[in-house]
Amino acid sequence: MAVSKKAVPATAWKRLEKAAVQKLGKHSAGRYAAELEPRVMPFASTFDPAPLLPPEYVQFVKALGYRWVSTGTSALAFLPPRWMLGLSQQMGEPERKWETVRAEREAGTHAYQFVMFASRDIDDVNGFCFGRSENGDQLVVWNVEDSVPESELGPFSTWIAEELGALEAALAGEEEGAEPDEPLGLEGESLPVKKGKSSRPGPAAVLDAFPRTVKEILLNGRKLGELPTMIGEFTELESLWLRTTGLQQLPRELGLLGKLKELDVSFNPALTALPPELGQLQALESLNLNRTGLTTLPDELEQLRRLMFLDLQATELKTLPPVLFRMPWLRALDLYWTTIPAEEIERLRRALPDCKVGVS
Missing domain, CATH: 3.80.10.10 (Ribonuclease Inhibitor)
Structure with missing residues (x-):
């Protein structure tokens, strides 16, 4: 099952999810409840992420909700809204001292430039966030490593097609019947x-x-x-x-x-x-x-x-x-x-x- 770059992201995700469940079992895919909320929020003041969410992503989660899929060796999960806010609060910003960013967030004066929306794991706040491109005002996906946005990965449509292709390749190499765990463990921390x-x-x-x-x-x-x-x-x-x-x-x-x-x-x-x-x-x-x-x-x-x-x-x-x-x-x-x-x-x-x- 090849993932076409022209396929609607939600349709391509459903195909991959179906293939994963057929090969690895029902524990290879799932969906988080939209109301899932972290037990700990780093700062009292939050923010409205809507201006940082591109329309194609909004359409994707409207169609699918906050889904995850895991092949065991590779995984991807989309964060529910309150988890997006909580992990975004823990992210730093490129070329800014964390002490300065933290002080702004504690005071409720921080203007958020990035919002984390997906991850393979939440250890050290690694994953993917949306932010403005350095080359213009377009909203693009950034790679997040050790809590800091590091590099641009292009618009959501390009990024999701590449991620689905990588997941498909990982799935092809897995043995039949293996039952991978849910990648983020959000429910236990919510x-x-x-x-x-x-x-x-x-x-x-x-x-x-x-x-x-x-x-x-x-x-x-x-x-x-x-x-x-x-x-x-x-x-x-x-x-x-x-x-x-x-x-x-x-x-x-x-x-x-x-x-x-x-x-x-x-x-x-x-x-x-x-x-x-x-x-x-x-x-x-x-x-x-x-x-x-x-x-x-x-x-x-x-x-x-x-x-x-x-x-x-x-x-x-x-x-x-x-x-x-x-x-x-x-x-x-x-x-x-x-x-x-x-x-x-x-x-x-x-x-x-x-x-x-x-x-x-």
Whole structure:
């Protein structure tokens, strides 16, 4: 089955997909749900990608949706809209320092010049993006390597014909019956797709999409502002990641998570206190409070007999909370970038001889 360069891209894709399924099985092709959304968004402010999407691409996804195909040795997948935004946020720009680009995106002032739309894998943000040609205003496909657009590959119609030809050649060399994996693994890195709209507003709607038996919730970078009290319903939870989510406080219901082993609420400077119910997390082994606004710790933390790792780096602590001296089971305590007096640190080291106390 030769892919004609004059064939309509959607038609050519369907032919290749059919050939792959016939030779390798149904696991060689599929489609992502359009509403699939990354669990982590690098920056709160997003952008409208429409001005950077050429009409032929828009027609392609309108006809097919966000499809993928894999031969095992070669693959190609088209990103759903929110994944396009998330990975585009992680891309740098040619001849610009990443620190400058990142600062603009954090401030919400960045004018996006590229939008990532397809990939063979998402490790190191490799794949393909749209952007303006260096030789004019035409929208063309760029190759993305290690998070940076490197070279132009021509208009979408030319690029997709070449990609389909390469996939066809790879398919011809595969053995009958081999069942390759889906190339990107987006579903495992996405928020659950909940059928029907949640009746809960705001941040609660995000949590409501997760099954109550889930063991890990990762929402780093999502601007929640608050952790809904319904978090107490997730009694099987073992890991909760809430880095850079704009938290100002934690609900008492967090203490209901009796199986929680890891809790990360770092990079939430408006979080100035912890609820005493945190002491009920009897299984907790790691607590990351890096760059929060905490000025003290509740005495109830001494109930956390399994806690081994505590990160208090760059917090607002001016003196050591007394509870730390009553936690000899700690094995690593990070106090870098705090203004705690050196004599207090030495006294803590004597009190916790088996704990590595890190300071700047």
